[in-house]
Amino acid sequence: FASVSSSSFSTIAIAAFTTPTTIPPLHALQQRQQQYEKSIQQSNKQHMLLNPYSTSACATMMMMASPKRGKVVDSYQTVSVNCSKCRTRLFRYKKKNGTKSNLVKCYVERISEDSANLLSKREEMKKSGGKEEEEGGEEWHCPNCQTKFARSSLIHGRPALKLVGGKVQMTKK
Numbered sequence: 001f002a003s004v005s006s007s008s009f010s011t012i013a014i015a016a017f018t019t020p021t022t023i024p025p026l027h028a029l030q031q032r033q034q035q036y037e038k039s040i041q042q043s044n045k046q047h048m049l050l051n052p053y054s055t056s057a058c059a060t061m062m063m064m065a066s067p068k069r070g071k072v073v074d075s076y077q078t079v080s081v082n083c084s085k086c087r088t089r090l091f092r093y094k095k096k097n098g099t100k101s102n103l104v105k106c107y108v109e110r111i112s113e114d115s116a117n118l119l120s121k122r123e124e125m126k127k128s129g130g131k132e133e134e135e136g137g138e139e140w141h142c143p144n145c146q147t148k149f150a151r152s153s154l155i156h157g158r159p160a161l162k163l164v165g166g167k168v169q170m171t172k173k
Contacts, residue, residue: 083142
């Protein structure tokens with residue numbers, strides 16, 4: 001290799017890099033792309049047939065933990081939920097971390113004391129065939145000042161109240 005001159009080495013190197021490469025025509029590349037996409041779609045369909053609850057192909061499903069109930073809830077702090085306008089106590093509620101965070105929703109099963117008889121009035125209305133629930137949920141009003149403070153809904157399959165921001169106040173009493 002030492003006897004090769006530098007000029008002959010450079011021509012060999014240039015010849016190696018300038019050999020023509022065959023590039024497939026554009027329509028061939030498009031056909032390959034279409035075949036690849038079809039194979040992906042078929043594998044997704046087969047995957048969904050085998051496992052219909054899979055999240056990889058189409059829709060995603062979030063699995064969330066259901067709220068606690070029973071003896072665990074009894075150890076939670078009880079907070080008082082009051083109307084912010086007239087300060088009437090609406091109910092007392094078992095809340096996990098007390099007054100440390102905002103009250104956004106209330107599960108009906110965690111209401112420990114119904115001070116304003118809101119729940120009993122709702123049960124009477126349902127038994128007597130009162131007004132039907134609207135699509136957005138039945139509205140809850142303060143019995144003293146008639147301020148709307150919540151609406152009924154189902155959260156994790158359990159009846160709950162979604163509270164309107166700023167309409168209720170939470171205290172430890």
